Amino acid sequence: MSRITRFAARDPGPAARMAGFVAHLRSNGLRLGVGETQTALAALTHVSACDPRETRLALKAVCAANADEAARFDLLFDSYWCTDGRVREKAVPREDKADRKSTNTRDPQGENAGARGALHSPGDGPDRASADGDGTGKLIASGVENLMRKDMRQLVSPQDISAAEATARRLAAAFRDRRSRRRRTARKGDQIHFRRLIRQSLSTGGEPLTLPRKARPDRPVKIVALCDVSGSMTIYARVFLAFLSGLMRADDSTDAYLFHTRLVRISEALRDTDPMRVLNRLSLLAEGFGGGSKIGAALDQFARGPARRFVNGRSVVIILSDGYDTDPPEKLAKALARLRKRGCRIIWLNPLKG
Template sequence: MARHPEAGPPGGKLADNVMQFARALRAAGMRVGPGDTLDALRAVEAVGVANRADLRAALSAVLLRRHQDLALFDEAFHIFWKDPDLLGRMMGLLLPRLTTPGEDPAGSQRLRDALGAQQPPPPADRDRPTPEQRLNVDLDWSDRERLGTLDFDKMSADDFRQTQRLIDALVLPPLTVRTRRHAPHPHGRRVDLRASLKAGLRFGGDVIPLRRTAPEPRPPTVVALCDISGSMDRYARVFLRLMHGLANREPHFHGFVFGTRLTNVTRPLRDRDPDQAMDAAAAAMPDWAGGTRIGDCLTAFNRHWSRRVLGQGALVLLMTDGLDQAGAEGLARPMARLHRSCRRLVWLNPLLRWDGFQPRAAGVRAMLPHVDDFRPSHSLDSLAELVRAVSDHAAGRSPRRLEAARAWRGRMPA
């Protein structure tokens, strides 16, 4: 491809800036790979840098894959290539990345973090870390260890923002469950007679090779029900962040929130940007930090959504403290139906952070007999244990009734 006369010499800084811009988009969550970066550089060479609109159109045509990333791309382009004398600096190929001291641009927090990331040190300093660098590493690991056991309700604003970033980086292993549907497999236990006879026709019926099948694994259905009442405010914010990760990793995920009414937030949580997803989900919750009517909300879920989303042996994650505004009236029956409709029901209760917790509340006594697992959900370590439990469930290593749930049911007062 012929180079544009305004694109500058090959050894200039333009290639580095295009690469840094693509890297910032990838850090912000857009799907940009090394091949896309090379295509972006060729596109800039083709259209030149004399017109800002042409530059944006060329980069968007190569780097923008999904319509939902359009707002993020426009904001990143405006911030990264922002300069009073854009033409003169681009012609000189000296345009740096955006480093505006004291400026707090509006928009995505994840984009600001990606654009404000520190540059790697020079090659001469990479081999020998300075004492300050070693100190930063030690503080980073100790800070993560402290956040792992710290209660969400006791975190400062900075701790809470760092916890949200750690939850975004939480890696969930691939989940699969075995089904009754069989698929061809060379070492399967079941012989497929129809496929074997069909294969034998190729040899005139003298030789019949055996064709075997095995259960076909598939991604499980994961359903999350989160209590957003006033007593669950801080814990619900963290759990919604975890639900956002599940919504973008699991193809069969459904998310609901409930306070005084039930709200389906699956579609808002599908957005790749956590900040935009949280804003869209919050706009759909008219009862945030209000009262709690667990029985009515579970009844509405069983009536309108149970048959749609709980097929194929779903895993249900129920996040609530069990403190019902209605005094647990009519709560046992919808809980029993929910338990019968899913493969496994996991109750996440932040009140388990207390060593002296006893199931004395009416709502807890009504719900506890109908759960398969009863877990705390007040810290990062407890959420990590939840991820491992979900993985064990998908691998088929989880019994229907767990001893932990039985032990808690044995503590209920008569």
Template structure:
């Protein structure tokens, strides 16, 4: 569907911000368009206020945000000069087209995962249909009793309940004309804990991406609340796509949603983008969070460490599952992985569906 010209211009601005490493989620872009519509684009200031309120640029990057805003919407001379003073890779460029990068050159893909390519591979990823992995069968069989649970606030009748069920007791007393036959007791009903999956789809994880998505699809069908996101150079929510019953259709829909398959890795900004959205942050309360990534972050590991620390304070269980740990000789040697060891509950193997299922079924045994 083709966007109206005014809306397309606003979307192009968010693409510009993403190209300059501002972490933005799809929901934030939608909220930005809605805010501009509510405020009315009467002036550049109203658009700027809508952008600040919904896109939430980091405080320490407000000057860069304003320079990009003026260069894009106003093309002011001082903004262009300010942009030129930035490093070349950060300099804002007004995109008068659709805001899309040029197709990547042959051999331009970063397979190491340590650096994101300047031109991302915006291609449609296709997944070969395979027979079910035996580990998926094990997950289907054991998940109902093994997945972690918590006590909900909903109460159910129980002879051995920890408290009185006043409502049912009063109803029974009324039914017996005021005679107290027996007081009813209740207990809090157990319910499955929500699960949040973050899947690294960068070039270095290409060999594992298909298995991770098959695992996520199977888990989504079994557990009540499962939210799945992918990240490479940006964060994408694919929960709705994976709720399709047929796996081939679910993976095809997910492939169409994601635009940064097999590119570079920006783990820290992706996690910060997740935390910048209040709706996503609310998902973490009492949840199990599994990050499926090799942890090969480029640049400063501080944003990744800070984001993982914030997630750990909210989630009930946080595990980082990396395919590198499938090797028994594996030791976390990168600065990023070392920085997060104090905040995660487990650094484990994510080298196969079987290892993912093994960890998933053991989470419920945690005291």
């Protein structure tokens, strides 16, 4: 086939090419290790490696690890092995994807700045004009004023924290436990622990004198909280943040994130023992606080990134948000569906619902 990539003359051989291909897949987000390169080479010895079609199918079986990757594999295969006879450079052609990614992360920041600017101008303009008009105008204006400063110390006061923290601790204790499906020895249980019964009865000549039982123990669930701090949420953010810090203190395994137009992990900051220092650190982290909201994008980022490591079937994900989103709702639905697949329970606390 003429479409097949022509490799450079000094190319060291098939093993190196395979390593290059695996690196190419890896740079495109497939999670492969050295073991896969070996497996791929071993797999090729079992098919006719000269036939591109067979090679493609064989490598697909080895390298793809889920439905999404299997669907993308053909394109990735083409872009490495079938580049219309062009000589292969050392650089992988799709590597520009990494570049795009980095601009992506930079992008929201740019939009942040834009969003902030937009928030300033109504606050500065018409609101100030109406402030010396009637009382209701003043109310709105003061709300906007808060946004403009974006100072976390103004948003959260120590009294609020202690009140919300107490509530949070109670709540956290209430939904922390989930009944495990496994059984272990317990004084009172619904099943007899036969394994132990036999062991104990040996000492009494086969007479089972005591009946050890087993029950399902409660196992703690892990709480992951995501708090929306976009412009529309500012008036609730203070309470929610206090609530979060209460949750964090109640349980070591809890994880917390802030999101507005992007996602920021605040677990370490919230665990700080000094409440005022917490706020200082938060102010630094929460750049873009009170800006626009991209719930869909933020949740998607969460579901693809941290959720992979921290969320499992024993997790409860709490989302604190009013649901005002600049992204299309489908994106949010997709992100939630993806998150749901991790097997966690999702609780959406919406302040607008009262």
